[in-house]
Amino acid sequence: MRDFDYVVPKSLDEAVARGKQAEHRFIAGGTLLVDLLRLDVERPAALVDLNAVLSERISWAPNGLTAGALARNSDLADHPDVRRELPALSQALESGASPQIRNLASLGGNLMQRTRCAYFRDPGVAECNKRRPGSGCAALEGYSRMHAVLGGSRACIAVHPSDMSVALLALDAIVRTRRSQGGREIAIADFHALPGETPQVETALEPGEIVTEVFVPASGFSRRSAYVKVRDRAAFAFALASAAVALELSGEKIATARVALGGVATKPWRALEVEAALLGRPPTRETFEAAAKLAANGARTTPHNQFKVELARRVVVRALERAAA
Amino acid sequence: MLVVALAPNFDDPGEEVLEALRAELRCLGAALLLIGTDHSFCFRPDDELVEEPSTDELRLWAAQLFRAQGVESEALTPETLLLGLLDDGGSLRWHTRRELDGDPSLALLEAARLAAKSALAPAPIGVLSRREVVLTSLIGALSLVLLEGCKRSEPQRPAPSASAVSSLAPAPFEREVTLNVNDKDYRLSIEPRVSVLDALRERLGLTGTKKGCDHGQCGACTVLLDGRRVNACLLLAVMVGKRKLTTIEGLAGPAELHPLQEAFVAHDALQCGYCTPGQIVSALGLLREKRATSAEAIREHMSGNLCRCGAYPNIVKAIEAARDAGGDALPARAT
Numbered sequence: 001m002r003d004f005d006y007v008v009p010k011s012l013d014e015a016v017a018r019g020k021q022a023e024h025r026f027i028a029g030g031t032l033l034v035d036l037l038r039l040d041v042e043r044p045a046a047l048v049d050l051n052a053v054l055s056e057r058i059s060w061a062p063n064g065l066t067a068g069a070l071a072r073n074s075d076l077a078d079h080p081d082v083r084r085e086l087p088a089l090s091q092a093l094e095s096g097a098s099p100q101i102r103n104l105a106s107l108g109g110n111l112m113q114r115t116r117c118a119y120f121r122d123p124g125v126a127e128c129n130k131r132r133p134g135s136g137c138a139a140l141e142g143y144s145r146m147h148a149v150l151g152g153s154r155a156c157i158a159v160h161p162s163d164m165s166v167a168l169l170a171l172d173a174i175v176r177t178r179r180s181q182g183g184r185e186i187a188i189a190d191f192h193a194l195p196g197e198t199p200q201v202e203t204a205l206e207p208g209e210i211v212t213e214v215f216v217p218a219s220g221f222s223r224r225s226a227y228v229k230v231r232d233r234a235a236f237a238f239a240l241a242s243a244a245v246a247l248e249l250s251g252e253k254i255a256t257a258r259v260a261l262g263g264v265a266t267k268p269w270r271a272l273e274v275e276a277a278l279l280g281r282p283p284t285r286e287t288f289e290a291a292a293k294l295a296a297n298g299a300r301t302t303p304h305n306q307f308k309v310e311l312a313r314r315v316v317v318r319a320l321e322r323a324a325a
Numbered sequence: 326m327l328v329v330a331l332a333p334n335f336d337d338p339g340e341e342v343l344e345a346l347r348a349e350l351r352c353l354g355a356a357l358l359l360i361g362t363d364h365s366f367c368f369r370p371d372d373e374l375v376e377e378p379s380t381d382e383l384r385l386w387a388a389q390l391f392r393a394q395g396v397e398s399e400a401l402t403p404e405t406l407l408l409g410l411l412d413d414g415g416s417l418r419w420h421t422r423r424e425l426d427g428d429p430s431l432a433l434l435e436a437a438r439l440a441a442k443s444a445l446a447p448a449p450i451g452v453l454s455r456r457e458v459v460l461t462s463l464i465g466a467l468s469l470v471l472l473e474g475c476k477r478s479e480p481q482r483p484a485p486s487a488s489a490v491s492s493l494a495p496a497p498f499e500r501e502v503t504l505n506v507n508d509k510d511y512r513l514s515i516e517p518r519v520s521v522l523d524a525l526r527e528r529l530g531l532t533g534t535k536k537g538c539d540h541g542q543c544g545a546c547t548v549l550l551d552g553r554r555v556n557a558c559l560l561l562a563v564m565v566g567k568r569k570l571t572t573i574e575g576l577a578g579p580a581e582l583h584p585l586q587e588a589f590v591a592h593d594a595l596q597c598g599y600c601t602p603g604q605i606v607s608a609l610g611l612l613r614e615k616r617a618t619s620a621e622a623i624r625e626h627m628s629g630n631l632c633r634c635g636a637y638p639n640i641v642k643a644i645e646a647a648r649d650a651g652g653d654a655l656p657a658r659a660t
Contacts, residue, residue: 002371005498006517006563027564034520034559035540047517049564074553098629099614100547100556100607124348235628236542 001037005046009053012178012210018048020180020208026050028070028106031097032113040123041131054108054212060085064217069108069210073164074099076107086216088225088244088323092167092262095229098236108211111165111175111191112203115158116146116238129155130199140302146238149299149308151266156199157302159263160192161238166262167227169270170244173216179209192267199266220248221256226322228315229262239263241311243295243319247283254278254287259316261295264308271295274316283324285317292316326355327411328440330433331387333403334362338430343374349437353444355410359433360387362403390417408436410444419443502563506531507575507656515562522546522557525572533573533602537631544630547603547610548572552655554610556629573602575656576609584652585609585643594643596634604630608644612653617644 007024009015018024023045027033036042055068060081067076076082077093097105119125119138127136139147139157147157165188173188186204193201205211216222225246231237242262248255257278261269277291295316296309328350338346350357350370358367360383364376391407406429409420421439425432496516504511504524511529522539525531525548537545539558546557549571557570576583582590585605595601607630608617617623623641632640647653 001518003496003498003516003518006500006561027561030561030564031541031556031559034561037518038539047561051564098541098544099610099626100544100554100629101541101559103550103553103610104555104559123344124351126345235625 002043004044007046008049012053015048015050015053015210016178016180016208019210024048026210028109029104031101031105032109039121041121050210062218064215066213066215067107068213069106071107073102073105073110085218086171086222086225088167088170088227088246089216091227092163092244095227096163107214110162111211113162116161117158120158130158133200143304144302145304147305148266149264149296149301149305150269151194152300153195155197156195158266160267163229163239163242163262165268166242166260167244168216169268170225170246170258170260171216171222172219173214175211176213176215177205177209178212179206189270195266221246221258224323226319228319228322230311230315241308241315243315245319245323247323249283252282253280254283261312264312273297285321288317288320326353328355328357328437329387329390329409329411330359331391331407332359332361332429342430342434345434346437349441353441360384391420393417396420396422406432406436408440410440500563504562504565504570506570507572517561517563519562520558521560521562521565521570524562525557531572531574535599535602544607545600545603547607547630549606549610552613554607571655573606584650585647588643588647588652592639592643592646594639595636600630600632604640612648617648620645
């Protein structure tokens with residue numbers, strides 16, 4: 001690992017200012033960044049430690065959940081209010097990584113997770129537009145079983161790996177941040193960026209801007225939510241396909257539906273057509289199967305990842321059945 | 326392994342080509358010795374590039390090296406690049422000759438890539454004569470001496486001063502930290518890049534915590550941080566602060582093993598034993614989380630600890646036994 005400086009800012013404003021400096025990277029839990037440092041993918045001049053200037057507080061109020069950016073994944077997953085009020089969020093967090101990593105990894109860091117694309121993670125591969133803008137994409141002609149079928153571009157088809165972010169998308173979360181002009185709120189749907197021609201830009205954050213907390217509103221559908229993840233192993237693996245869903249029922253009909261997909265897209269993916277097809281229907285397997293057919297509409301597949309289209313549909317059906325139960 | 330290249334004059338290959346070259350050298354586990362007409366350089370993958378004037382002596386032995394393979398370097402034109410792969414025994418295992426028609430540094434990179442590919446192929450049957458073996462061994466020995474002169478790289482920022490190249494000089498980002506391990510304070514001067522795992526093993530001599538993958542995937546390095554299990558390889562030592570670390574060495578009492586250690590012994594929950602310290606510390610974390618409610622739950626919540634011997638069934642039994650014996654206590658001094 002290359003050497004780097006290490007800075008502990010005394011205030012959030014100082015952290016923002018430090019973060020704007022060239023080749024300074026924020027660190028919170030460090031579970032991903034230390035890995036990328038060791039792989040020589042990240043080569044910062046300095047790390048700016050956010051642990052002293054952010055909060056790990058998790059609090060539930062009638063209008064929703066507020067969690068500090070430092071809230072550890074395990075604490076958030078295990079929080080009794082989160083388990084009861086936002087089951088999809090708790091289940092998504094529990095399905096990610098290992099207990100050891102969840103004890104270190106932070107909420108903010110999970111939002112900022114980088115792709116697991118093997119070409120991105122190997123600096124010996126010359127072509128990666130995320131790692132070296134303009135160098136090309138080795139995955140397009142390479143082995144792409146794990147890659148995205150939705151939201152990709154000619155520049156990048158790397159999957160966004162976060163489980164938690166998929167649940168936050170289904171639950172309409174709001175990301176609160178601090179930048180030099182002050183605080184702002186970013187809807188989770190606008191937080192992650194599509195790769196387009198600039199896959200190195202992964203979020204809406206400006207240089208130096210810091211995620212300070214996340215708010216998840218209590219809603220008519222937040223309690224009736226679920227997360228289902230399919231992976232190569234029974235535990236501790238990234239999703240081949242996953243779905244976070246939430247339903248609000250009115251009598252025997254679906255009044256509101258949220259369906260978000262993970263493991264298949266370049267960012268946490270809202271399946272709006274599936275949601276529309278669920279509205280006004282009874283919450284039955286027949287309804288779910290018909291709606292789920294639309295889950296991967298517009299998919300662009302490679303010979304290696306074609307299977308994800310059908311897998312995504314089935315994951316959606318299973319998640320809807322779990323939420324409706 | 327040493328990659329020897331004999332070439333016409335080279336300018337600075339530029340950062341991009343240099344990075345790609347470094348990658349090939351890492352793949353080969355080799356250093357590169359490039360001998361140009363006027364300048365030479367010798368560097369390992371993480372060294373900075375330092376040019377030295379080429380000497381006649383250097384060019385002469387390189388020429389001899391290739392001649393031993395039947396390549397007459399006198400016949401080389403200014404547009405020829407010769408690149409060879411010298412193994413640790415000093416034998417030239419492989420070589421290539423390329424005519425340059427463009428950027429010489431790109432030709433160098435291309436040749437290095439071919440070398441990396443050739444290194445993956447089975448070693449060729451030796452066909453060198455006795456005289457050639459003696460000659461190439463001498464060259465190998467000489468190259469090792471030259472390598473000693475390689476400049477070790479120092480951090481790019483701030484710009485390294487000449488004196489910082491000395492390995493005796495303190496690293497520029499080093500700082501004092503105090504680590505509390507098994508309820509004992511250790512004062513260390515440490516670089517920010519040092520993980521808790523490396524600090525424990527290399528600096529404090531606490532080698533019970535094992536390095537498996539060094540990427541947070543195997544769990545062999547599991548320690549407790551304020552009583553909660555974490556991967557010591559993913560945690561930078563400078564970030565620990567006043568929090569308490571508990572390692573496998575901290576579990577047993579003065580006269581008796583920790584109940585989890587007893588259970589692992591009683592249930593034969595290991596074969597080679599390399600993952601065992603991580604398994605036991607992780608199991609302690611799990612028992613403290615009160616989530617070892619069933620064999621299935623144990624398997625799920627021990628998923629961050631791999632065992633390549635496949636001792637899983639007995640690991641689960643040992644954890645169930647320790648749970649039933651109330652084995653979730655931290656050693657008194659670490660609570």
